Amino acid sequence: MSGRCRSRRNIDGTLVSEVYGHPCALAVDPVEKKPLYHFHPGSKCLSIACTGCNFRCLNCQNHDISQAAPDEVGYYKLLPEQVVALCLEKQCPGIAYTYTEPLTYIEYVADTAKLAHEKGLWNILVTAGYVCSEPLKDLLPWIDAANIDLKSFSDDIYRKISGGRLATVLDTILTMHHAGVWIELTNLVIPGVNDDMEMIRQMCKWMKDNHLEKVPLHFSRFFPQYRMTDIAPTPFSTLSQAREIAHEEGICHVYLGNV
Numbered sequence: 001m002s003g004r005c006r007s008r009r010n011i012d013g014t015l016v017s018e019v020y021g022h023p024c025a026l027a028v029d030p031v032e033k034k035p036l037y038h039f040h041p042g043s044k045c046l047s048i049a050c051t052g053c054n055f056r057c058l059n060c061q062n063h064d065i066s067q068a069a070p071d072e073v074g075y076y077k078l079l080p081e082q083v084v085a086l087c088l089e090k091q092c093p094g095i096a097y098t099y100t101e102p103l104t105y106i107e108y109v110a111d112t113a114k115l116a117h118e119k120g121l122w123n124i125l126v127t128a129g130y131v132c133s134e135p136l137k138d139l140l141p142w143i144d145a146a147n148i149d150l151k152s153f154s155d156d157i158y159r160k161i162s163g164g165r166l167a168t169v170l171d172t173i174l175t176m177h178h179a180g181v182w183i184e185l186t187n188l189v190i191p192g193v194n195d196d197m198e199m200i201r202q203m204c205k206w207m208k209d210n211h212l213e214k215v216p217l218h219f220s221r222f223f224p225q226y227r228m229t230d231i232a233p234t235p236f237s238t239l240s241q242a243r244e245i246a247h248e249e250g251i252c253h254v255y256l257g258n259v
Contacts, residue, residue, distance in 0.1 A: 006069045007052030019050035020108045022075040039145040046087040049099035056163040058227040066100040080112035094122035103131045113142035129172035130164045145182040152194035153203035184216040204249035221258035
């Protein structure tokens with residue numbers, strides 16, 4: 001029996017990862033693509049992903065790998081030490097675990113991240129932040145930065161669009177921040193779904209109330225994807241209004257993405 005993420009299987013009562021050492025995607029990216037604008041700007045990172053995700057986002061831009069089972073996608077065979085060696089070969093100062101949900105292959109991330117630190121490399125998580133606190137805390141000593149996708153500030157929208165819960169993501173953001181991980185947040189603004197300006201204002205108030213006003217906030221433009229092809233791209237005016245509200249609520253660093 002496979003799990004919801006499709007990358008784990010119950011074999012005789014033991015939960016086994018089917019993607020450990022089998023990344024389906026490798027690339028060298030600018031760190032700004034994650035997006036991280038205040039963490040080693042101008043540098044590049046080795047991006048790596050395995051299949052799987054514990055969300056079911058209707059707008060997923062990487063659904064061909066995030067919503068796929070391991071045997072449905074081609075993959076490389078790279079153990080953690082080989083990933084680190086490749087990063088050094090490509091002269092990248094760090095590794096980004098990205099494209100899909102890296103917390104679904106957390107053992108592979110942890111083992112690779114530990115070896116990366118030993119070689120003086122940094123580690124980035126690009127995550128939706130849907131994870132239990134115990135394994136997250138075990139991983140964070142090896143993580144230097146993260147971009148967390150805060151999909152909306154409504155639990156109902158989280159349940160309808162992604163199949164998750166808001167509170168868990170908020171806990172992850174605070175846990176990472178308190179652990180000293182450099183974090184930046186991304187909010188993809190989808191017309192008619194999560195573009196209510198009062199909800200965006202409440203999200204920014206939550207950031208300020210939790211001393212996150214200096215955390216960079218990226219409002220990202222939606223384009224029709226996956227199971228949301230009937231919704232038009234986000235108007236630039238909507239993003240501009242969101243940025244204005246964020247500034248009004250005291251958020252120091254606000255950026256517009258996908259524009």
